[in-house]
Amino acid sequence: MNMDSKTFTEKYYIDRSKQNTVKWQRGRKLKALPLWVADMDFKDDERVIEKLEEFIRFGDYGYNNLPEDYYKVYNNYQLERNGITYKQEHIRFTRGAVDALHQLVCALTEKGDAILINTPLYPPFKGTISSTKRKVVESKMINENGHFVLNYKDIEKKIIRNKVKMLMLCSPHNPLGRVFSKAELEKLFALCKKNKVIIVADEVHGDIIMKGHSFTPALSLKKYQNNIISINAVSKTFSLAVYSHCHVVIPNNSLRKKFIAYQQSIHAGSVNAFNALASYYNFQYGKEWLDSVNELIYENYCYFKDKLSAYLKMCDLEGSYLLFVNLAPYCGEMSGADFLLEKCHLLVNPGESFDPDYRSWVRINLATSPANIRKAVKTILKQIKENSL
Template structure:
């Protein structure tokens, strides 16, 4: 693990990094330890860099298309790791998951329609619904001492009462850290299908599996029985630290849903693919598996360290059970008043984090930390939290 960190960990200051160089704008303080936005402090796989350098050396960056070898690499990756081979005709592209969510809402619902999310959840989910003038319906997950589950009765009740048209699913769930079981996915997707609610499943964290549970793509639940009510959104960006390359998959197995999306896409997307994003993604899916396994070791080690240290020295902090993603949620409410979270975590602990209320109205007093980083930063963040708790 130390060899990997020595080889791949980088200082990202003065690289126009949103995470490190925009702290003054985002948090009003440029001197915080950055533990927030979901990208990494690790260079991507050498094979990815080599593929991009080779493409750059060609020196022409004209209009490009996706070759068959790309689809083969993507499908092989999905089949080998997740049991979900992808057919070429199912795939469309966009510049990112968040952009895609906006597109899906506009393509499949009308202004005023209700769209549902399960909170706490990635805050652009909230924004996508509100910005498109839809009605935002939130159902809180059930929090059992840091282990989150779905209240299926509450979900169905919300769907019926609000005539929900679209559900944005987060799988694995950010920031609850859950890798949903096939039984859980079957239940919630069954409820959605029963009430004609289209499921848009954000599976961008599909490869970041930390615990023992296997990630189940929505497209294979029940042997694919929900494919006629499903759009899956994914990318290599979280897996291989490629977010700035703006390249994302939209997987639509059902022909009728594809046709409807394609008609909408004509009105908003007339651009070709990002040649560098496609080049990097193909190389990552072809050669990047060993690199990923090393990154997962780092994330697991960081999580274990954080959980053990806080368990010993600040045992009333509830640390989310992290099954998937590299984003851990901490519940600080047994030590501080929820309204004092910013004063404690930012002003005293000197950390830049994602605050719980960004993910849902009922989560003030929670903070989310990014563990896909150099262990020295995790150790410093944990030490700062413990030191400040001792001073309370």
């Protein structure tokens, strides 16, 4: 049974404002309500906390293996939620999704190789390509009145012109909130297969899906699985950033061998068994929590949209808890993020960090209490109305 958002908030919302959390510490410094950084203001399910407490209290902090039924428990969760299972021998581990992106680029491409991304996009994708001295090839997504779509013609033209080796896909998409349909993915994967492009799909937002949408795991399109690598984790799902733990699923034997060889060369790939426990217990006990948090995020989104869509353009939120919103024309010469900070005391992620063309846009984190979202909406509305006088 799902909890309604009031019950969920009463039970799980935590006051992080005095803690060393990245999100709230900066908010404190800037005297602003923090709605940036992709983590949630909710604590985990009590049973998960108890299980982790048990481990800590036992005090054995030596080298540990994964629980023997780890893969079974992981696959039960994946099957129930996403209709997919992954073969144990195809799974490798990294300390996080960005670590996975970085290791995959290093293992499977050479310096100077071209890698394509669909922008605006979560900055570490581009950062990883640049810092590893690969060539960034950007294809901008097309804004169809708040619904951003892939530009297939542009993607194919750029793949051919730049001899692209890898496409890094963010699915669901951060910051555009898109949950790509099976047909959209199929069209993209066919195009990549035809041009021998490896697809790396970062799917860490795949469990936060709004009503009316369903997530298609990249590897469920079996026909293309030799070309696809899935990065999946429940770090966003249950807000487990502190327990860096991520799965990299590589069905293609030759790509997997290369990846393993790379991991061995940098002494990476051994799993951190303590970090894995937070995922392991959430796979088992997190269902009600997760269904409830999905409901709460959807309600926060509906409230925000209902109150502000007459004034502001924003993306349709299909998945994730990150809403991309355009502050033009109210922000004038200022960036959208500066406007919200200075005039509304709200701290958000600036649109230009995802793409320089999106200066008037901001990314707003909705995974907080309805009261915080109401407060944010109230201050934005007040500013908009004053600006329009």
